[in-house]
Amino acid sequence: MTFKRKYISNLLFFGFIIFLFTPYGLNTKAKITEGLLYIKGILMTPAVKSTEERITLENFNVNLKEVSNARDINLNSLKGKVVFINHWATWCGPCRAEMPSLNKLYRDYADKVSFIFLTNDPKKAVDKYYEAYNFDFPTYMPISALPEQINTTTLPATFILDKEGRIILEEFSPADWNTTSVRELLDELIE
Numbered sequence: 001m002t003f004k005r006k007y008i009s010n011l012l013f014f015g016f017i018i019f020l021f022t023p024y025g026l027n028t029k030a031k032i033t034e035g036l037l038y039i040k041g042i043l044m045t046p047a048v049k050s051t052e053e054r055i056t057l058e059n060f061n062v063n064l065k066e067v068s069n070a071r072d073i074n075l076n077s078l079k080g081k082v083v084f085i086n087h088w089a090t091w092c093g094p095c096r097a098e099m100p101s102l103n104k105l106y107r108d109y110a111d112k113v114s115f116i117f118l119t120n121d122p123k124k125a126v127d128k129y130y131e132a133y134n135f136d137f138p139t140y141m142p143i144s145a146l147p148e149q150i151n152t153t154t155l156p157a158t159f160i161l162d163k164e165g166r167i168i169l170e171e172f173s174p175a176d177w178n179t180t181s182v183r184e185l186l187d188e189l190i191e
Contacts, residue, residue, distance in 0.1 A: 055149055057165040063144040067119060068126045070138035078114045082189045083161040085116045085150055090129040094174040095156040101178040103135055108183075112190050116140060162189050 062075040075083075086102065088095035106115055117139040119126060126139055145151070149167060150159050158177075160169040168189065 054166045054168060057147050057149055057161060057167065059147045060165065061144070062142060062146055064116065064118075064140035065143045066139075067121070067123050067141050068130060068139040069136045070140060073140070075116075078116075079165065080163050081114045082112070082163060082186065083114045083116060083159075084109075084186075085118065085159045085161070087118045087152060087155055087157040089119055089155055090121050090125045092155045098156055098174040098177060099133065099135065101176045102137070103133075104178040105182065105186075106137055109186055113186055118142060118146075160185070160189070 060075045060079055064073050064075065066072050088099075090096075109115075115138055117137045118141070119139055120141060130136060130139075152172070154172045156171075156174055158169070158171045158175065159167055162168050169185065
């Protein structure tokens with residue numbers, strides 16, 4: 001009887017370890033995190049930087065390779081436009097939690113704002129995720145160095161640039177992007 005109990009507890013322990021520290025548990029952990037953030041209403045509204053805190057992007061010469069729903073571009077082609085940049089990954093629970101609000105914002109502003117979703121995930125994983133949730137964001141992988149001001153390993157991370165290339169907003173946590181304040185900001189920047 002003792003042997004059987006010890007055997008079962010060891011199996012559960014190793015199963016838990018495998019779940020936590022291997023790719024087998026990534027998708028499940030992401031879904032759990034996504035659900036908890038969404039249910040608890042933890043998604044905050046991002047805040048705009050004050051005028052004196054705004055910095056201008058130094059280098060627009062960044063090549064971006066198409067991952068999904070886009071074609072290869074260089075950031076230089078977006079000079080003079082409002083640009084919305086979001087760093088994310090399919091396995092990132094907080095990233096997944098903010099995606100529905102990003103989807104609503106993207107659908108309403110896709111023709112007025114240049115949306116750039118950056119990931120290092122393979123095309124197959126991105127396409128599978130987008131198909132499951134009916135997303136069609138233009139997604140890229142940087143193939144040249146990003147400017148220091150928007151280069152981060154934090155996920156999710158979002159930057160909104162005005163037409164002069166100044167960073168108006170930066171957020172390094174999941175946020176509710178489909179808010180009146182974000183929409184008013186984008187409308188103001190578009191004018």
